[in-house]
Amino acid sequence: MPLMDVAQGQHYPAGALYVVATPIGNLADITLRALHVLQLADVVACEDTRHTARLLQAYGLRAPLLAVHEHNEARMTDAVLARLRAGQRVAYVSDAGTPGISDPGARLCAAVQRAGLRTVPIPGASSVTALLSVAGMTAGPVTIVGFLPPRAAARQRAWQRCSALNTGLLLLEAPHRIDTLARELATFGTRPLTVGRELTKQFEEVATLPCAAFAAWLDAEPQRRRGEFAVLVHPPAAPAPDANTAAVSPEALRVLALLRAELPASSAARLASAITGAPRDALYRAALAQDPS
Incomplete structure (x- = not known):
């Protein structure tokens, strides 16, 4: 046919x-x-x-x-x-x-x-699906951010929103702003990042490395600043199970999450303990894990 x-x-x-x-x-x-x-x-x-x-x-x-x-x-x-x-x-x-x-x-x-x-x-x-397909990210939601605003104030506000997300972040960037993006991504430390440069083109390059190492990766080869970029910041790793909070029931955690939306961690833990009978110290640690800030 x-x-x-x-x-x-x-x-x-x-x-x-x-x-x-x-x-x-x-x-x-x-x-x-x-x-x-x-x-x-x-x-x-x-x-x-x-x-x-x-x-x-x-x-x-x-x-x-x-x-x-x-x-x-x-x-x-x-x-x-x-x-x-x-x-x-x-x-x-x-x-x-x-x-x-x-x-x-x-x-x-x-x-x-x-x-x-x-x-x-x-x-x-699509550069979005092309990068996701080779990133080796096995689980976790991803927020498609696209291009961040170029102006400093708007860009800072966008980063504040992105930093609050418990998801992967898919960003696109032009070569003249890639150094700025690398400096911004350094704040994510050892969190994995997959970068796709010139996807599908002759000089395509894909690499996975810690966010803090992205600037050094760009510095290693002068031509790496050329072309269009797609960058995936992988979702944050799930916290290791805490033996002191493992015994807290799902219902107690649900009550804690509702209270935590309106109250500081210590107050939310105290009230959740009074309501559910779960240990206050365990609930406090769970509150901090839900919102490290």
Whole structure:
């Protein structure tokens, strides 16, 4: 069976927005479904018409292009909705990767869904999933942070929010700010970090190391500051079981957590002990483990 026949065998409804992932560096990383949809679409909405024109030309495709990017997404949404209501197939692509994941597209998809129209994902390349797939992280939730704000005050506020999370952190960074990110990540100490540089490209590099060693890793090779970065800070390790708190019942811990949301650790432990009968000192240690601050 010819390869493209595999893609053609699926139904592609009219009046739908197709969210199409495109390569993040290696042109071979486009899917057969993506090529078929880009060929089938009545119009391709895109982040940058010049970039997308070159992309389509690389695959021997031609299609009308419509600029829809972060600066005009709200205004151009009406134009896209009009085309969908007229029964057109609209494909949306960002400059690279999967739209809506640290790229424009989320507002457009939300508007299409609110209008009762269909959105169809055409999955493919993404630096987020590419890095996660080789990070060796066996468990734990991950928060996709994306690009941190460049301005100092906003960036500090973002770090305050990130530092309070008990999850992994997936960050994206440009080469001119990677040294700043390395200094910020040093505060996580020995917590593991997986960095992906120039993912899918010729000089791709992936390494796992302690957060505190990231700056030294960059210094080891001058070319390491070139290219785009995806960085995964692994979730914090679960605390070792405490023999003094192991006997505290799940119900006592639940009561403690409710009290801890409103009270200091010592007060929460004292009240939880009075309510449940669990040892006060054990509950106090559990309160500190729930919130080391």
